[in-house]
Amino acid sequence: MILGIDTSVGTAVAVVEADGVVLAEASSANPLGHAEVIGDLLQTVLGTARADAPLGHAGAGTPGERPAITAIAAGMGPGPFTGLRVGIAAARTFALGRGVPVIPVVSHDAAALGILLDQALLGETDAEPGRFAIVTDARRREFAYTVYEGMDDDGLPIRVTEPALTPRDEIDTVLAGFGAERRDTTAVSAAMVALVAARALAAGREVGPRDALYLRSPDVTLPAGPKKVGV
Amino acid sequence: MSATEPLVLGIETSCDETGIGIVRGRTLLSNTIASSMDEHARYGGVVPEVAARAHLEALQPAIEAALAEAQVRLADIDAVAVTSGPGLAGALMVGVGAAKALAVALDKPLYAVNHLVGHIAADLLDADAEPLEYPTIALLVSGGHTSLLLVRDLTSDVELLGETVDDAAGEAFDKIARILGLPYPGGPEIDRAAASGSDGLGGTRAGDPNAIRFPRGLSRASDLAEHRYDFSFSGLKTAVARWVEQQDAAGQPVSTADVAASFREAVVDVLVTKALAACADYGVPRLLLGGGVIANRRLREVALERAEAAGVTVRIPPLSLCTDNGAMIAALASELIMAGRTPSTMAFGADSTLPITDIQVAGEAG
């Protein structure tokens, strides 16, 4: 079982089986308050997964007492930094607590996989696989975007561009340049984050970055020599 | 869980130190600190976003190092403790998220505690000291806070007598260091300059603490009515800057040694005067010092000297426990557990202005 955690937009957690079956999912759409809700959300999904999952899985968990989580999928962004860090920190310490690995996932990959799976369900697979871009709020009048086109043999979305930032009023021009349809995203599913991780694990691939996807330096101004104050 | 000697892991991320501490009851097993101070040096002060990024990277290795030093496994831990506030919001949130997930993963109780009260709890870990006696006045001085407290009981009754109305004392040291062209952090640099700084004439010598009479903030009779135990350092900062500029403008030599020593004397004087006034007013002959600025030798010296004259006993925890650390957070939670308090409920967040009266957040009396 994989525990997915993503705080790149709201706060989302989920427990999925390695084959993608979602055992439990809980989220808060609040773009703030990640630190407040994450503990309760984790307890909720683990409680549900405990009730529904077959007991006695191999792994770090005690059979019959808690779900045997075998890996933690962490949404690494892009997303507003303060909230994003809460989920990554939680993923890392949860993994430490259970003695299991963290599988980093690009949060936009999870959103893209959700769209691709929806398309497949709706029987749109025969249609020309269109290019589309996941677009999320990056604050400071910017968007974060990643362009995708179809799924590879491992069932993972194919990135045409790496995640990047652009001023809000230039996004349509930028996406037109890639021939990508704009898909504004206001929620990232933790189940999809976990599924990306499950597929990456199955394929033996690393698809996410080790560090948070900030895409922006901490903006600080260097003091210019000794500071003059007063009159 | 052991109610007499709980094994507690504490997480502290309120400013620029990622602190992981492990205690058993009142016994210190590990005080692991990863500091991002060097990253802030080029900016001349703590940059919140830089600090928060550093916490995220340091947490996991710091927890692993603390466990190795304490020679315990996470499975052995009885409870997890974390700083809920006060401090930098974005930095605090990293610790809160980490602590909650760790507690849920281990299925262990979580205690969210007050950073300032943690500074007092640090004293309990001093194995060589006599037990802390109540009530005591506590003076906490660091780059993030300057607070004067009346502690009747660490786990249930801490009162804020006064605090800084503008800069923290440590910040004042950083700003004056910048005015004098000295590097960050300012505390040790000001000390160094006061001990052997420029005499303004091409040589070096010890500074004269009485060379320049800088103002003592909120110390006039008119201020004392309303701000008897409050501190203010922004006027002092302006006075030092103005003095240096006036000397420069008049073509007079500026002795960095004298400015540093006189500035430091003004800070130390007002800190010690107000702390001892609180001791006298409340009839409490005990003063506990805490916070990173206690590393300042002159502050300790003057406090000990004047306290002795006033018949006040001074306690100073080991300096490694005075700076921000996770062991003090674990120590406070350990006291709460031993006092029978129930764990914090999960809904708490990071509170950058958490009041001192909230010793434990989102917990009920047991």
Ligand SMILES: [Zn+2]
């Ligand atoms: Zn502190």
